[in-house]
Amino acid sequence: MQVLVYDGSFAGWLTAVFEVYEYRFTNASIVPEGHRQDSLFTPTHTVYTSDAKAGRVWRGLQQYLSGRAMKQLSDTFLSELPGREDQMLEYARYALARKQPVEKDFSHRAVKYIADTAQKVHREKHRMEAFVRFQKTKDDLYFATVEPDFNVLPLIAKHFSDRYADQRWLIYDKKRKYGICYDLDKVSFVELDWNPTDTRAEREAILNEEEFPYQQLWKDYFTSTNIKARKNTKLHIRHMPVRYWKYLIEKQPG
């Protein structure tokens, strides 16, 4: 087993794939820096991310894979699931060996893994588009905090800038400590370690005075639109898993 250690970036992974071919590693495993080694004796190879090498692998894959399949691959990467690097490597090798589109070969192990994982990431993207709750600040910024299971902020930026084109907004991923920010012109990534609304006092200091009544109205609406005679908690929780409640206004007490 040849272990390749890369920097955790997508370009790094692509570079690693390049080097698997360059050094003719047959039994290779790609792991991020800081990954715990199972055995001291496994030979490791350090990958230095190279845009040139990454670009060549990307273009090579593009020859055989559709735009959709390429996107599935990069979405799978955003899942951050341990071990995805190897599944993606297997997928890439399979596509490059067969020299034809393989994305519909659902009974192939790696193809299925990519399809399923991309699907999971897509679901999380969709959930974030649904569950982001903006709060308006005194200086008219709409901000939201989220903690998505997967690293989906890059995937939702377009949805929010298309939709909320006339308001400034910021969506902050508290788990990964970065946010996407729209300034009425373009979306940019910002790194910050920020915790603006932990206490009531903090909230009052920064939030627009209309914010509280509107949150209350939304809670009122959520309660009165429910039909008690049809209560179905199982279904409710399946659609809105409890781990997302933390940032949902309508699920806060009071």
Place this chain on the structure above:
Amino acid sequence: MWERISEKLKILSDAAKYDVSCASSGSKRKNENKGLGNASNGICHAYTEDGRCVSLLKILLTNFCIFDCAYCVSRKSNDVKRAAFTVQEVVDLTINFYRRNYIEGLFLSSGIFSSADYTMERLVLIAKKLRTEHNFHGYIHLKAIPGASPELLKEAGLYADRLSVNLEMPTEQGLKLLAPDKKREDMVHPINYIKDEIIQNNEEKIKYRKAPTFAPAGQSTQMVVGATPETDLQVLYTAHHFYREMQLKRVYYSGYVPISNDNRLPAIGTPVPMIRENRLYQADWLLRFYGFKVNEIISPEQPLLDLDIDPKLAWALRNLHIFPIDINKAELPLIKRVPGIGVTSAQKIVAARKFRKLSWEHLKSLGIAMNRARYFITCNSPDFERKDYQPQQIKQFILAKGNSKYESSFSRQIPLF
């Protein structure tokens, strides 16, 4: 001020919630001129505790009503608190909820105060203000008030994404019994009118790309089931008729929630017919997405859908002579008809079998519900001996596994109070 709005919102969303339609998809409205919002694939922003999607701010403009439809909480004779929003209040709520990403848009209906036209005018005014003064491109669903004039409907369609007229009862007799003020024609006329406008608009759109869009997400309707004694046969044939003749996008079935002591209606405390409602939706999906004909699903000999099993399984059991089918050879339309295989899985099967013959293991990994499908298919696995089971036996086996997605959550019905 906030308290008054809050009270109105409580009353007028409570009164609106029995209209079950919630869809906010089917439109392709883009955000223009850096305005607010767009409408494409509807998003459910929340789910109520009864598990229904919340995607629109669904409210009545007012619950004052001059009519006395027995099945409706807003009926004239009902002793409930009444309220009415102003046009500006609805506009402000919509915009402010939308900006916070709570909703996809507005679903506005109303009780009829003074006259149909007077009411409709106000609904149209709200939509117009949102579109023209606030540059709002989110989703708007307006209820077409039965009896409103064609001019108003036409204007409504220019601002709204979807229009709907509720049939309320599956048959004319049912309506007569419970809504003596209303005539079936009052509903069919606007549905017909809107249909013609949509068709005409589509033709105009082909000729001139810039032609204004009329109700791009089409129209829908709702029928209350379980309030009157109509059978599923009547319900489904009515739905089928409106899908075909009126090109409706959706028909919604709303299990009657008992809200009245009127002896024409099921008493308060009678369970909401949720399983039946669910079976009707399943049948509706089979009609729209699975290529089934209405007479394959329901017949005069058996005018009620089976409550124990879903209509697709019921159909398969009545037609065992067609099965088993070979999953590696059968055409897509037939694969879609296998119980336990949905549209997406069927498409995956057809795509995946081009690479290699599929076995049980493959099928399982594609997410097929094998405990149902296994009685109806063969594949590239030798370890399967097919017995000639009777339909009743298969039904028992499947039920014994207790696998119905819905059964568990619906079987425990809770009375209203």
